[in-house]
Amino acid sequence: MNYIKNQLKVTRSSLLSEIKGLxxxxxxxxxxxxxxxxxxxxxxxxxxxxxxxLDSPNGSNLPDNYGQLFGYGSKPADWPEDVPSTETLKLQLEEQLDRLLAIPEEKYADKVETPFKGMETVEDFISFVVLHETNHIGQIHAMKLLVQASN
Structure with missing residues (x-):
């Protein structure tokens, strides 16, 4: 397995391991x-x-309201009643990894339609996603420690 796919796999595995048993x-x-x-x-x-x-021209593989529920600047205090459960999200994270790993290596050098913060290729965005996810794993770990210490 190439380095990039290994990073995706290790990072997602770390995230799922961090929440195991919660x-x-x-x-x-x-x-x-x-x-x-x-x-x-x-x-x-x-x-x-x-x-x-993974967004395709035909739309996302996730429900339309996920951006509103989980996008930058959103927070649980603003959630409506019908939010996907943690179990649903866990299953979607597992399924999504398969789709991330299915991105053909020959696509990594392809330029994206809309560059973002200096990122121009699929490979740039994969690196960003790994970094982003790793940051959130750290946040989850810190939250876990605080919640456990308060009980």
Whole structure:
């Protein structure tokens, strides 16, 4: 497996390992000093990877409301009643990894339609998605420690 695909696999595996055994109630606790919950982070990572790497001309593989629920600047305090469960998000994260790994290597050098913050190729965006997800894994880990310490 090439380096890039290995990074995607290791990063997603780390995320899923970080939440293993956590109850949905635990993942909905918002520790003091944080704007979001672990639940939100799962949806955010999922939505960001979808937006940057997997959106097709026919639309996203995720429901339309995910951008509103989990996009930059969103927060659980503003959520409506019908939010996807953490179990649903976990399954979607697992399924999404298969689609990320299916991006053909010959596409990595392709220029994207809309460059973003200096990123111009599919490979640039894959690197960004890995970095972004790793950052959120750190946030999840910190939140987990704080919630566990308060119980």
């Amino acid at each position: 109850s949905p109630e635990f993942m909905d606790v918002q520790p003091s000093g944080f704007n979001n919950t672990i639940h939100w982070h799962l949806g955010h990572v999922l939505s960001a990877a979808e937006k940057f790497l």
